[in-house]
Amino acid sequence: MGAESTVSGAEIGHFDALARQWWDEDGDFKALHRINPVRIQYIRDQIQAHFGIEVGAPKPLKGLSILDIGCGGGLIAEPLARLGAEVIGIDASADAIGIARSHGAKLGIQYQNTAPEDLGGQRFDCVLSMEVIEHVEDTELFMEATAALIRPGGLFVGATLNRTLKSLALGKIAAEYVLGWVPPGTHDWRKFVRPSEFASLLRRAGLQVSDFTGISFRALEGDWTLSRDLGINYMLAAAKPGGE
Amino acid sequence: MIVGGGLVGAALCVALAQAGLEVVVIDRVDQRGQLDAGFDGRASAIAQAPKRMLSHLGIWEHLAEATPILDIRVADGASKLFLHYDHTEIGDAPLGYMVENRHMRSALFQALRPHPGVTYIAPAEITGVERAPEGARLTLSDGRTFNAPLVIGADGRQSYLRGQTDIALTRWSYKQTAIVCTIAHEKPHNNVAHEHFLPSGPFAILPISGNRSSIVWTERVGLVPDIMELDDAGFLDALGQRFGDFLGALSLAGPRWTYPLDLQFAHRCIDKRLALVGDAAHGMHPIAGQGLNLGLRDVAALAEVVIEAHRLGLDIGAAHILERYDRWRRFDAMLMLSLTDGINRLFSNDIAPVRLARDVGLALVNRSGPLKRFFMRHAMGEAGRLPKLLKGEPV
Ligand SMILES: Cc1cc2nc3c(=O)[nH]c(=O)nc-3n(C[C@H](O)[C@H](O)[C@H](O)COP(=O)(O)OP(=O)(O)OC[C@H]3O[C@@H](n4cnc5c(N)ncnc54)[C@H](O)[C@@H]3O)c2cc1C
Numbered sequence: 001m002g003a004e005s006t007v008s009g010a011e012i013g014h015f016d017a018l019a020r021q022w023w024d025e026d027g028d029f030k031a032l033h034r035i036n037p038v039r040i041q042y043i044r045d046q047i048q049a050h051f052g053i054e055v056g057a058p059k060p061l062k063g064l065s066i067l068d069i070g071c072g073g074g075l076i077a078e079p080l081a082r083l084g085a086e087v088i089g090i091d092a093s094a095d096a097i098g099i100a101r102s103h104g105a106k107l108g109i110q111y112q113n114t115a116p117e118d119l120g121g122q123r124f125d126c127v128l129s130m131e132v133i134e135h136v137e138d139t140e141l142f143m144e145a146t147a148a149l150i151r152p153g154g155l156f157v158g159a160t161l162n163r164t165l166k167s168l169a170l171g172k173i174a175a176e177y178v179l180g181w182v183p184p185g186t187h188d189w190r191k192f193v194r195p196s197e198f199a200s201l202l203r204r205a206g207l208q209v210s211d212f213t214g215i216s217f218r219a220l221e222g223d224w225t226l227s228r229d230l231g232i233n234y235m236l237a238a239a240k241p242g243g244e
Numbered sequence: 245m246i247v248g249g250g251l252v253g254a255a256l257c258v259a260l261a262q263a264g265l266e267v268v269v270i271d272r273v274d275q276r277g278q279l280d281a282g283f284d285g286r287a288s289a290i291a292q293a294p295k296r297m298l299s300h301l302g303i304w305e306h307l308a309e310a311t312p313i314l315d316i317r318v319a320d321g322a323s324k325l326f327l328h329y330d331h332t333e334i335g336d337a338p339l340g341y342m343v344e345n346r347h348m349r350s351a352l353f354q355a356l357r358p359h360p361g362v363t364y365i366a367p368a369e370i371t372g373v374e375r376a377p378e379g380a381r382l383t384l385s386d387g388r389t390f391n392a393p394l395v396i397g398a399d400g401r402q403s404y405l406r407g408q409t410d411i412a413l414t415r416w417s418y419k420q421t422a423i424v425c426t427i428a429h430e431k432p433h434n435n436v437a438h439e440h441f442l443p444s445g446p447f448a449i450l451p452i453s454g455n456r457s458s459i460v461w462t463e464r465v466g467l468v469p470d471i472m473e474l475d476d477a478g479f480l481d482a483l484g485q486r487f488g489d490f491l492g493a494l495s496l497a498g499p500r501w502t503y504p505l506d507l508q509f510a511h512r513c514i515d516k517r518l519a520l521v522g523d524a525a526h527g528m529h530p531i532a533g534q535g536l537n538l539g540l541r542d543v544a545a546l547a548e549v550v551i552e553a554h555r556l557g558l559d560i561g562a563a564h565i566l567e568r569y570d571r572w573r574r575f576d577a578m579l580m581l582s583l584t585d586g587i588n589r590l591f592s593n594d595i596a597p598v599r600l601a602r603d604v605g606l607a608l609v610n611r612s613g614p615l616k617r618f619f620m621r622h623a624m625g626e627a628g629r630l631p632k633l634l635k636g637e638p639v
Contacts, residue, residue: 023377025563034564040556056555058264079557222571 022073022099031181032075035224038215039130039235040079042226043157046211046237047126050155059084067124067149069116070132074100074109081107088124090114117145124149130159134191139201147205153243156207159215159235163192167232195230207238245382245392246270247370247405249278251288251345252522252539253398254352258301259547261359263639265554268390270382274366275353284345285501286424287450287458289313289437289533291340294540296636306351309453312338314435338435340533342452370399373408380517380561394550394561395518401508403524409515415508415527420445421468422530423461425500426452427483430492433457439531440486446531447486456497460530461486468502505529513573514566519546526577538577544631545572551639572631 021027044060047053053060062084068077071089073096081087081104088110091097097113104111127150136142150156161171172189175181193201199209213226215233246253249271257267277283290298290310298304316329316339331339356362365384372383373395380395397405406413433451440447445462452458461483463471471482476496484494506527513525522539546569553565632639 033562037553037556037558037565040558044556078559082557223568 022075022096023103028183029073029075031175035215035233036075036079038224038226039159040076042213042215042235043076043080043128044083046157047155050210050237050239051125061085064125066126066128067116067119067122069127069129069146070135071100071111072096074104074111076128076130077109077111078104078107081109085126088112090116090119115145116142116149119149122149123151124154125151126155126157128157131161133158133160133193133198133201134187136191139193140204143201143205147202147207147240150207150240151243152240154240156202156238156240157235158198158238159233160198161187161192161233162230163189163194164231167192171232195234195236198236202236202238207240209236209238211237245380245390245394246396246398247382248398248400248403248522248524249275249364249366250398250400250522251348251352251536252543253396254349254356255298255301255303255540256396256398256521256543256547257362257364258303258352258355258359259297259543259633259639260550261356261362262301263547263551263554264361265551265560266361266363267359268363268365268392269356270368270370270384271364271366272369275349275364277367278349279346279353281346282499284349285426285498286460286503287342287344287426287452288348288536289340289450290343290540291537292337293630293634294537294544295341297540297544297633300633300636300638301355303351303355306354307343308347308350310341310343310347311452312435313340313342313437313451314338316437316439318439318441320441339437342437342450342458344452344458370404373405375515375517377516392561393517393559394566396546397518397520397524398522399524401506401523401527403520405518406510406520406524409518411515411520412511413508414511415506417504417506418445418529419465420462420505420529421465422503422505423459423463423468423471423500424503425459425461425483425496426456426498427459427480427487428454428456428495428497430455430494431490433491442486448530448533449487450533455491457491459483459487462505462531465504472500472502503530509577512570513542513577514563514570516563517561519566519569521546525573541576541631541634542573544633545569547633548631548639 022029025033047064048055048060051064060083061080064085066080066085066087068087068089071077071091074089077087077089077100089100090112091100092115094113097111100111127146129146133139133142147156161167168189172187176184176186195212202209212230213235214229214231215224215235216227216229217224245268246257247270249257249269253269253271257269260267295304314331329339331337356364369385370382371385374381375395379391379393382390382395395405397403399405432455435451437451438449444464444467447462448460450458450460471479474482479500480494480496487494507529509526510520513520521542523535525542526538528535528538549565549569549572550560553560558565
């Protein structure tokens, strides 16, 4: 890892202890497993729209290279590989990478215990960063290193938590302490990123934001859905100009 | 991987195969055996919503025949009170269709034949199932094994797969047996279905093609052996006493079958890497002709959940995927079970106050438009948040 690093030391120790439980659907990552389908849906749909891929094709992501920054145990990387993409997953936690490698051995995903700024020179059709930015020390440096890994004409898809009173109440206090959806200490609310902040980070890194979409919990149905409410969890897509 | 290639299992197989999934179906009885004239003499009433799904899946077009039901007349034993459901009350569409089970099986097998992703293994018996966090493995009696992310139990009331879990099962016997046969009658049935509530249980006359009707005659268990031992003339005589003479002279148009009746429902229809559909999840009284319809609604919901997960590259047997199916189906199944059970209990007795209450009840339902339309819509499978296939839409 370089001298200047985007990775925050205190944050990683936290995830290492939990890494083994990534794939336990009823363990500490229960909420992540349940929110995962809508995330994948968003990523798939944004990629299909951006690259003009026919909806309903059997392996819609075939031939695309995707980098998943902060891949954890591989919850996002595995489904994308099944949809045909060539996926590289990186994570700052060696433990999570170990879990991801053994769990998804047959899917041909490459996992590396590294940070985006150490991938030098590589270019991907699509770069993902799901719930990473709110754990990062220097967000500007992180976004720059990330944008450099996208080929001209490529796509960035990100997800994070908004810094609103609602997300403090629901995303942090309720989710960690009251409902027990995620372990206490998972998030530091002060690091949550407002959509306007995320957008300007992306703009300064040379990307053009094309979409913001919220993710909401429907209490009646007991599941997660894409929505227009950016108040807590949200995702966004941004294009890198040029290419083709 | 589907265990049980009966009506429900085969329909699910078509739905999944059409979406490009690879499906292995295993059944004890091979297709020829299931199409044999002696295998299943029943006919099923298919409601509008499941019919739309069967059309969408390309199954309906293979049906040799389907008889629309335009009118249902319900009569309570000796009293002359009628509850009358006429299809024109809720639109132009028939209330449902009568389809002989052997025709349905044949249509299902034709629809799944062209799919390259389907492997139909029969006759074959399951002798073992292992369900681990990373996947499931089935062992057949000939020693073959199959791995899959998800096992679907469509193996009927005695479900072996359900028996391998700790899913609680509630069941009770109605101490009734259904005698099923097909009769020919002199006069046309005019597409009217009749349900007579007799003290020993409901007696249904269901219109099928030509001047024929399918009979479901519910009788107290103890009386059934004697009835079944009667020669054809004696049997027709006993049947005629319950049937009446409004369709002229009657004759038997096939063998007679008996089915013991009980109610059972599994408290969950999912377990680790397992989903139950059809009678494996819920068996009910045939009083409202809902068993298969409920099974087909299971098919629509499970197919939608599994196909959506597959299109997202997700693990189709993961708990959080199966939970969606369980949540979606539970309410509908419970409602149907309690409705059919309640109706049967209410009608299968001859106690005067109960008779009076239900006669008044029938008359009230008959007069109250909204209530009656609710029952009709529900019996037609229209209530609740519908899976796409039941709307005749692609998943
Ligand atoms: C008298 C009567 C009348 C009815 N009328 C109607 C009606 O009008 N309308 C309606 O909607 N419903 C009706 N029903 C209900 C309907 O018939 C059932 O709900 C429906 O057939 C259930 O289908 P299934 O595929 O779930 O189960 P089944 O038809 O029982 O199929 C299970 C299949 O699994 C196979 N199998 C079982 N165990 C194993 C094993 N261990 N290994 C391999 N294979 C196995 C069996 O061979 C069989 O093919 C009626 C029922 C009765 C009894």
